[in-house]
Amino acid sequence: MGEFGLIDLISRQFKVPEGVTGIGDDCAVIPQREGFDTLVSTDMLVEGSHFIRDRISPEDLGWKSAAVNLSDIAAMGGRPDGTFLSIAVPKETDGGWMKRFISGYRQLSERFSCPLLGGDTTASPDRICINVTVTGSVPTGRALRRGAAREGDLICVTGCLGDSALGLRMLLDGSTGHPDYRYFTSRHCRPLPRVEEGMALARTPGVHAMLDISDGLGSDLRHILEASGKGAVVECGAVPLSEQLRAYCSEHGLDPLEPALCGGEDYELLFTVDAGSESSLPVEHSVIGRITEPGEGLVWKGSDRDFLGFRHF
Amino acid sequence: MGEFGLIDLISRQFKVPEGVTGIGDDCAVIPQREGFDTLVSTDMLVEGSHFIRDRISPEDLGWKSAAVNLSDIAAMGGRPDGTFLSIAVPKETDGGWMKRFISGYRQLSERFSCPLLGGDTTASPDRICINVTVTGSVPTGRALRRGAAREGDLICVTGCLGDSALGLRMLLDGSTGHPDYRYFTSRHCRPLPRVEEGMALARTPGVHAMLDISDGLGSDLRHILEASGKGAVVECGAVPLSEQLRAYCSEHGLDPLEPALCGGEDYELLFTVDAGSESSLPVEHSVIGRITEPGEGLVWKGSDRDFLGFRHF
Numbered sequence: 001m002g003e004f005g006l007i008d009l010i011s012r013q014f015k016v017p018e019g020v021t022g023i024g025d026d027c028a029v030i031p032q033r034e035g036f037d038t039l040v041s042t043d044m045l046v047e048g049s050h051f052i053r054d055r056i057s058p059e060d061l062g063w064k065s066a067a068v069n070l071s072d073i074a075a076m077g078g079r080p081d082g083t084f085l086s087i088a089v090p091k092e093t094d095g096g097w098m099k100r101f102i103s104g105y106r107q108l109s110e111r112f113s114c115p116l117l118g119g120d121t122t123a124s125p126d127r128i129c130i131n132v133t134v135t136g137s138v139p140t141g142r143a144l145r146r147g148a149a150r151e152g153d154l155i156c157v158t159g160c161l162g163d164s165a166l167g168l169r170m171l172l173d174g175s176t177g178h179p180d181y182r183y184f185t186s187r188h189c190r191p192l193p194r195v196e197e198g199m200a201l202a203r204t205p206g207v208h209a210m211l212d213i214s215d216g217l218g219s220d221l222r223h224i225l226e227a228s229g230k231g232a233v234v235e236c237g238a239v240p241l242s243e244q245l246r247a248y249c250s251e252h253g254l255d256p257l258e259p260a261l262c263g264g265e266d267y268e269l270l271f272t273v274d275a276g277s278e279s280s281l282p283v284e285h286s287v288i289g290r291i292t293e294p295g296e297g298l299v300w301k302g303s304d305r306d307f308l309g310f311r312h313f
Numbered sequence: 314m315g316e317f318g319l320i321d322l323i324s325r326q327f328k329v330p331e332g333v334t335g336i337g338d339d340c341a342v343i344p345q346r347e348g349f350d351t352l353v354s355t356d357m358l359v360e361g362s363h364f365i366r367d368r369i370s371p372e373d374l375g376w377k378s379a380a381v382n383l384s385d386i387a388a389m390g391g392r393p394d395g396t397f398l399s400i401a402v403p404k405e406t407d408g409g410w411m412k413r414f415i416s417g418y419r420q421l422s423e424r425f426s427c428p429l430l431g432g433d434t435t436a437s438p439d440r441i442c443i444n445v446t447v448t449g450s451v452p453t454g455r456a457l458r459r460g461a462a463r464e465g466d467l468i469c470v471t472g473c474l475g476d477s478a479l480g481l482r483m484l485l486d487g488s489t490g491h492p493d494y495r496y497f498t499s500r501h502c503r504p505l506p507r508v509e510e511g512m513a514l515a516r517t518p519g520v521h522a523m524l525d526i527s528d529g530l531g532s533d534l535r536h537i538l539e540a541s542g543k544g545a546v547v548e549c550g551a552v553p554l555s556e557q558l559r560a561y562c563s564e565h566g567l568d569p570l571e572p573a574l575c576g577g578e579d580y581e582l583l584f585t586v587d588a589g590s591e592s593s594l595p596v597e598h599s600v601i602g603r604i605t606e607p608g609e610g611l612v613w614k615g616s617d618r619d620f621l622g623f624r625h626f
Contacts, residue, residue, distance in 0.1 A: 021458075024540070026388035026524055027352035027449070029456050032345035039340035040431060042446055044399035048438035075339035086357035086444045118353060120444075125361035131399045131433075131444035133355055136340070143342050145334075211339050227337070 006098065006121050010085075013106050014116040020082070021117075028117040030081060030135065037143060039136040041072035047127040055171045058097050060189035062104030065130050068214065070112055071193035071267040073136035075212035076143040077202025080195060082117035083109065086131040088124035112195055142202050144210035144271065147227035153208055153272035153291040155232060158194050158283060160242040161217055162256065163187035165263020180244045191267040197283040198269055206277025216264040222298060224272065231296035234289035236261075236303040257303055319411065319434050323398075326419050327429040333395070334430075341430040343394060343448065350456060352449040354385035360440040368484045371410050373502035375417030378443050381527070383425055384506035384580040386449035388525035389456040390515025393508060395430035396422065399444040401437035425508055455515050457523035457584065460540035466521055466585035466604040468545060471507050471596060473555040474530055475569065476500035478576025493557045504580040510596040511582060519590025529577040535611060537585065544609035547602035549574075549616040570616055 007023065016022035021029035032038070045065055047053055056064075066083055073080040085105065089098065109115055114134070167188025170181055178184075194212070201207045209228055213220045217239070225232055239260050249256040272291055273281060289301075320336065329335035334342035345351070358378055360366055369377075379396055386393040398418065402411065422428055427447070480501025483494055491497075507525070514520045522541055526533050530552070538545055552573050562569040585604055586594060602614075 021456075025456075025458050025460075026385040027354040027391070027456070029389070029451075030351040030353065031453065032347065032349045032351055032450070034345065034347035036345045038343040038345055038351060038448070040343065040395075040397060040446070040448060041340040042397045042399050042431060042433055042444070044401055044433045044435055044442065044444060046401045046435065046437045046442055049401065049436050072339040076342070078340070082353075084353060084355045084446060086355050088357055088359045088362065088442070118355060120355055120357045122357055122359065123362050124359045124442075125440065127438065127440065129357065129359055129401070129437075129442040131355070131357060131442075131446075133353070133397060133444075133446040135351070135353060135448075137345070138342075140344065143334075143338075143340070145338050147338075 009099070010102055010116065013102060014109065016115050016117065022115060023118055028082065028084070035140050036137045037140050039073050039076050039078040039138055039143065040133065041069055042131060042133040043069050045130040047129065053128065056189055058100035059104030062101040063108045063190050065132050066105050066108040067191050067193050068267065069132045069134040070114060070195055071191070071212045071214070073134055074193045074195045074198035075210055075269060076138060077198045077210065078136035078138035078143065079199060080112060080114040080134055080136040082115055082135055084133040085116055085119035087119070088122045088129040090124050090126050090128070093128070112193070138202060144202050144207060146209055146211050146224050149209035149224050149228035149230050149272040149291045151230060151291055151293060152275055154275050154278050154287050155221070155234065155270070155272055155289040155291060156278070156281070156285040156287050157240060157268055157270050158197055158285050159266070159268040160240045160245065161213065161266050161268060162245050162260030162263050163242055164191065164265040165259035166245060166248055168265070180248060183244050188265065191265065193267055194269045200282040201269070201271060204277070204282055206274035208272045208274070210269060210271035213266045213268050213270050214264055216262045217270065218261045220270055224270065225298060229294050231292040231294050231298060232289055233292055233299045233301055235301050238286060238288045240286040322412070323415055323429065326415060327422065329428050329430065335428060336431055341395065341397070348453050349450045350453050352386050352389050352391040352451055352456065353446065354382055355444060355446040356382050358443040360442065366441065369502055371413035372417030375414040376421045376503050378445050379418050379421040380504050380506050381580065382445045382447040383427060383508055384504070384525045384527070386447055387506045387508045387511035388523055388582065389451060390511045390523065391449035391451035391456065392512060393425060393427040393447055393449040395428050395448055397446040398429055398432035400432070401435045401442040403437050403439055403441070406441070425506070451515060457515050457520060459522055459524050459537050462522035462537050462541035462543050462585040462604045464543060464604055464606060465588055467588050467591050467600050468534070468547065468585055468602040468604060469591070469594070469598040469600050470553060470581055470583050471510055471598050472579070472581040473553045473558065474526065474579050474581060475558050475573030475576050476555055477504065477578040478572035479558060479561055481578070493561060496557050501578065504578065506580055507582045513595040514582070514584060517590070517595055519587035521585045521587070523582060523584035526579045526581050526583050527577055529575045530583065531574045533583055537583065538611060542607050544605040544607050544611060545602055546605055546612045546614055548614050551599060551601045553599040
């Protein structure tokens with residue numbers, strides 16, 4: 001359909017808010033507001049490293065490409081304002097693939113009222129390469145940062161951990177006949193960024209540090225501890241697990257802590273809160289531990305293992 | 314050196330302005346100011362489509378990756394505030410390659426006081442894939458857009474056109490012995506985005522439409538005409554050409570209009586200005602034509618050809 005036809009196809013599908021300029025010029029134009037900070041994050045997905053084309057539908061990949069970025073805005077407690085999609089596709093890619101990708105991307109965008117405002121469509125020699133940048137906003141000084149954990153804080157997490165990792169496992173081993181195949185794979189392919197929860201937490205006094213779990217609790221909690229200069233004790237028995245995950249791990253003789261702590265891509269929020277404020281938190285959560293003095297390191301109570309998350313290199 | 318070692322290496326090299334949070338959290342945080350609009354643009358470069366690894370030095374590629382993005386901010390008349398670099402590299406890539414890439418990227422960033430504020434470093438199965446997003450700012454409502462050309466406007470361009478296309482030609486055919494090899498290839502590999510010129514034009518009354526020449530004058534002028542609903546007459550003899558380009562084309566029996574109008578990647582500014590205001594423009598420029606009624610189309614006077622720029626598909 002040609003580069004400019006593709007841009008037309010895409011731009012027709014996204015409604016842009018009043019006062020904002022989206023696709024069609026050298027840059028998008030977004031008004032600034034006194035009393036707000038702009039948040040920006042970006043993520044790249046390369047075919048063969050981050051996804052396998054015949055194991056994820058174009059719609060799911062479109063959804064996920066945008067979702068993982070919105071999760072970074074959620075992790076700071078911000079509202080996502082718009083996304084920017086760069087996509088390089090081989091010339092021989094079926095035109096239908098791109099339409100389906102954009103369809104999934106649009107579903108996520110509409111679900112979170114976060115329009116596509118720009119991007120770059122280009123050719124790749126072979127592999128599909130996707131980069132999404134998201135911009136958001138948060139009241140000045142209210143962004144929840146990694147380095148703000150305080151000694152004595154409770155460590156909390158939204159949702160359940162590890163389902164996404166089992167979803168990936170099922171996609172790779174093709175166990176489509178399992179009764180929970182759809183449950184696990186949708187947790188992997190259609191993650192729901194915790195945007196409303198993040199915004200609510202940023203408005204709640206006593207919430208200190210926050211990030212989203214993308215590399216796995218084991219790795220991501222370390223990010224909070226390193227940035228805050230603190231230690232932590234985690235009660236492994238308190239890590240929230242779905243019934244489905246418990247059942248699958250029991251069937252397959254797996255330690256459920258393995259996917260829950262090392263799996264990554266859960267896109268749940270991990271945050272710390274003053275012990276006195278925990279009971280008034282506006283979001284469903286599990287308390288899994290507490291922040292300690294720096295010298296105490298990271299202690300996993302209830303397991304004899306040392307959990308590390310995923311590293312790209 | 315590992316993913317987090319690489320992030321450390323990068324983040325140490327970029328100074329972040331007071332009040333801004335750069336690399337190290339889920340998002341960068343940039344204060345908003347009343348009276349300004351945020352500009353955002355993004356560009357992807359894939360090895361094998363946009364560059365060939367052994368024909369461009371890592372330093373030049375780092376410079377160019379950032380420069381082409383800053384050019385989009387310049388094209389709206391804005392000030393670049395920060396960039397976001399996503400880069401996927403094969404695991405076997407020499408660590409020195411990345412250091413040299415970042416060195417060139419930093420040189421461009423320092424030259425334009427535009428720090429790296431975030432990004433994503435990840436693995437690619439084989440090809441290097443780079444995406445840069447840039448954010449900038451412009452006083453509210455002062456961004457110079459493609460669709461603002463008016464009938465009777467003069468069409469102007471900064472600098473000379475076509476040198477970059479000849480630089481690419483020389484890189485590909487390896488004509489390193491030519492006396493102007495360095496001149497042409499540096500125009501291709503180290504483009505200078507017209508940031509100061511763009512900002513000055515945005516402050517000048519009578520300047521209407523603007524963009525940067527990335528696909529070639531033939532294609533990019535069409536973008537202004539389509540967005541503005543206008544026609545144009547271009548005097549081919551007025552298109553600015555360097556002495557070096559005239560000499561090279563004469564030596565090789567080439568039509569100098571071919572690289573100048575179809576080549577692309579010049580990153581000069583193309584803009585339209587009220588005929589009465591042209592003499593007071595604050596930037597060096599050439600007048601190459603004028604905007605006409607829509608029905609008159611695009612007429613190239615002084616050539617019998619119809620020039621189209623580069624298309625990715």
